[in-house]
Amino acid sequence: MMRAPSLRVTILTLFLVLTVPVFLSVFTYSYFTSSKLVRDDTIERIALYQADVDESIENFFREVVSKAESAAIAGSLQADFYLERSAIDYLTSVTLGTPGVLSTYVGLEADGSFLQARRMQTGQRVNDQDLPPGSVFARRWITADGTGTRIDTYAFEDAQGEPLGQLSNVTAYDPRLRMWYEVTRDGGEVTISDPDVFAALGLVGFTVAAPIYWDQELGGIAAIDLTLDSLSAYLARQSVSPASASFILDQRGNVLANSDKAAVFPDSAGALRLPHITEWPDPIVGVAYGQRPRGDENGEPFLLQYDGQDYLASLKPITTVQDKAWQVFVIAPMADFNTEIASNNRRMLMIGIGATILQIFVIWLLAQRIARPLEMLVRDVEQIRDLSPDPLPPLPTVRIREIALLSRAVGTLDTAIRSFASFVPVGLVRQLLQSEQKLEIGGNSRFLTVFFSDIEGFSEQSENLPSRELLMRVSDYLSILTGAVNDEAGTIDKFIGDGVMAFWGAPTLLEDHAKRACLAALRVQIEVKRLGQDLMDRGMDPLNVRIGIHSDAVLVGNIGSADRMSYTVLGDGVNVASRLEAMNKTYGTRICISHTVYREAGEILCTRPIGDVTIKGRRGSVTIYELLGAFEAGAEFEPDEQTLSLALRSRDAYARRAAGDLEEAQVLYRAILEDFPDDGVARAALDQLEDDLASSNRT
Structure with a gap:
């Protein structure tokens, strides 16, 4: 039987048959329409980028809100949970396990007790005192002593969690009088504060708080302080183009996060504040913001010119943050995109006669990119069939939807088979997969151990x-x-x-x-x-x-x-x-x-x-x-020797008992009990022997 051609050869042949006759016409058409395509592509990139930012913010807040709600639920389910200082361990796990979180804390309604797990920054001071060298984390609790005086205690730790010392001071701090507590108490639900500047850190942050209820009565508030640093890092890492700039703004146009990672500006008095977008050092930013379409709720991109260059900008509302009219603002110079297209056009004109050879080479690479993931998926399916304990190796990034869907399907199949093997014996699962037989009711008799x-x-x-x-x-x-x-x-x-x-x-x-x-x-x-x-x-x-x-x-x-x-x-x-x-x-x-x-x-x-x-x-x-x-x-x-001795002596006693020498067996079992007074086997045997001897005497 003739061997079927490989997928690479098939794809290459089809591309040559379909594309060579129209190569010149396609090239000419693409040359004159590239500018429009670039602009449309840029618009699409900005839209996708804004959608990704929106999703990232949603995921960011969902995780933090979930952690705050979980902390509140922990206190609601177990009323004395936050009455013990050990609850700081749980607050520590939330703080260290959630990106961007500065501190997690709980204030109680009854007496204003306060528990907190917080990160510490180099150069920070607590109650006008320097931190122990190497401090990166602190556990804090505020409780009242017998006289009603409130004592504020910090226990500092290094990066490995080793204790470095404590600081204790009398304090008037009462969480019940703080705004985050009052707003959440009055609202009766999870609240997200407006962003503000954490002056001690020079960072933009806010507070997420959730109420704790005991028998429908307010027991306290669980809250998390966090910064938008991770969002600024995301904007810097996932830029639309090399020279683009992106910002997250509040409803007044203040900058909350940006791709330059500049968080705050000092005001005339030297105090830190959120900068307005029109104050940004790069003048194109303020110009673009001033030319934005008014009343545009869809964030449609708009073109503008500045200093002889074309720019594409978009200001789109963010819909995923609770009760916050935030916006994502993106500016990208068209030169970032036109340069690559112009270079490609010049290169295509220069290659001329070699275009066909280049096309064959490119198509072969494309066929390779399509075929290789499929070959790897075949390998993965074989690994699944063999129930290999090793995880499936990652596939190279593929932008082909069907292959991506197939890859996800194979991953789902792997998860399903592994889950199935958790409920059904692995040997049976492997046997079924290799035999390709259906699972049917039936069985057989076998000598085995239960x-x-x-x-x-x-x-x-x-x-x-x-x-x-x-x-x-x-x-x-x-x-x-x-x-x-x-x-x-x-x-x-x-x-x-x-x-x-x-x-x-x-x-x-x-x-x-x-x-x-x-x-x-x-x-x-x-x-x-x-x-x-x-x-x-x-x-x-x-x-x-x-x-x-x-x-x-x-x-x-x-x-x-x-x-x-x-x-x-x-x-x-x-x-x-x-x-x-x-x-x-x-x-x-x-x-x-x-x-x-x-x-x-x-x-x-x-x-x-x-x-x-x-x-x-x-x-x-x-x-x-x-x-x-x-x-x-x-x-x-x-x-060990003691166990061996017990085994041998028990065998001797049992042998005498089985031989009918009940009195000698009784002596041997009593000797065992003298050396092993808690031995239940010997005690049970003696009780039975006494009954047997009593029955024998009666007869």
């Missing part, structure tokens, strides 16, 4: 812990467990509240599925112990996890309906694993495994027998074991 876990005392913790701390605990626990299961090639089946069900041996066959499940359980306990120690170091209760593991033949596959299904396991073996997890509560153990698990992986496991127990819904008894460690599987799993 794993259940839950948090000890979770119900009590749910009642006693704050919801945020409870959520963090559960998230840390689930992260530990998910990582351990994934490290041992297991499959997370489902999260059941604080419980987790997982299994090994499907969809990928594993010869050592029981061993892997046990190692995952041990790894979970090691990581949970570290987490618990960290919690205790912070004065909180530790976190304990109980795990049950059982190996059995179960039904595994896609279970559910045509509209909704789940890849899961069903069968008596699943119930046994769940019951084993619950057995930990009875015996005070952490990991309980069945005899089948012991049989499959016992040679590397450090275990001790618990006893024969009856599983609800199952005939006969099941021998269960406590998993204490593993041999030759890593230093972290190796049992």
Whole structure:
């Protein structure tokens, strides 16, 4: 079969067939119409630039307003949140995590308490005192002492967040008397102040404030101070042309941000103020502003001449800022655009006979730019099909709409497949993608290992812990467990509240599925112990996890309906694993495994027998074991001498009990309890032995 031509060759051939016959006519036409095209293109560029500025301002304010509302909501949801000085940590994250923010602060209605996280500038002074050297950030709080005196305290930090010292002074500052507080309190909603000059910094800034309500009563105000520096930087970075100038003006024509980054001017008394656009040092700016069309709400560009040069200017309202009649003003010399076109025309006349060769070269480059992104997209789709953990490499910038749409579609596909793989076993997803088969209901019987876990005392913790701390605990626990299961090639089946069900041996066959499940359980306990120690170091209760593991033949596959299904396991073996997890509560153990698990992986496991127990819904008894460690599987799993001693002594006691020597078993278990007084297994065994001996004596 003949090989199909490449996209590059096809594009080159089509361009040559269609363009060569009309090359001269197109060239002649473009030569005489270039000026009009340049002007139209410039108008379009200015319009797009103004739209981008409008969008950037909208995004800028949306983020800041959202942060202010979030700070207010935090105080509304938890009435005592801002009563603790630790809330400054949250204000610090807002200040440092939001571009352009100078400070984030909260004033409370009840007593005028004040919390603030603010950036510090070189040369700043606080209460007429110099800052500690290297200070770039400060935490501030104002509280009243026992006599009603208000104390204003600053705690300074360096760029790495290390403390540098504190300054405390008596103050009369009361946030409730400040304009930002009064305006927001009276308005009852988010407010954005008019831009003003922060005299200490020489920057244009404003305040966004949001009310905090407790039971429909005003509890305080959360506010953010920020500057328009980032907008000036954006105007300078995204200019229409090299010699263009752009400004953001308020309703009176004062300059709020500009591409020259000149923020403020001194007045006759030396005080800083916002400059008016007509005072700008470049005279063309004031001339253009004076010639703007009056009453033009659409910001249509207009032409003007000054000093023998043509300029294109536009003054367009900004519609995205709440209750602010701001405008974006752009001026661009036509020479920035005409020069390039004139140069191109002269170059095209000079190349003459070589025009066709040049055209072929340019078309080949164009074909390359079109074909290469498509080839990269094919590579990306193959990477998605293979479920590679690596992120998709970025594509080169493409101005072809269809390719850009296709690129976004491939990115969406990647996100969808990765999200799908978060809910469905990765092995199953990879198998489906490679086989190109539809996902259908069905399953088969397979011998595998099932794993259940839950948090000890979770119900009590749910009642006693704050919801945020409870959520963090559960998230840390689930992260530990998910990582351990994934490290041992297991499959997370489902999260059941604080419980987790997982299994090994499907969809990928594993010869050592029981061993892997046990190692995952041990790894979970090691990581949970570290987490618990960290919690205790912070004065909180530790976190304990109980795990049950059982190996059995179960039904595994896609279970559910045509509209909704789940890849899961069903069968008596699943119930046994769940019951084993619950057995930990009875015996005070952490990991309980069945005899089948012991049989499959016992040679590397450090275990001790618990006893024969009856599983609800199952005939006969099941021998269960406590998993204490593993041999030759890593230093972290190796049992210590004390654990080995407990395992050996428990085996001896169990062996005597199984042999019918109840009195000797009783002696051995009592000896274990003397050395391990908190051992629930030995205590339960003694209780059972006492019952057995009493029954034997009665008969």
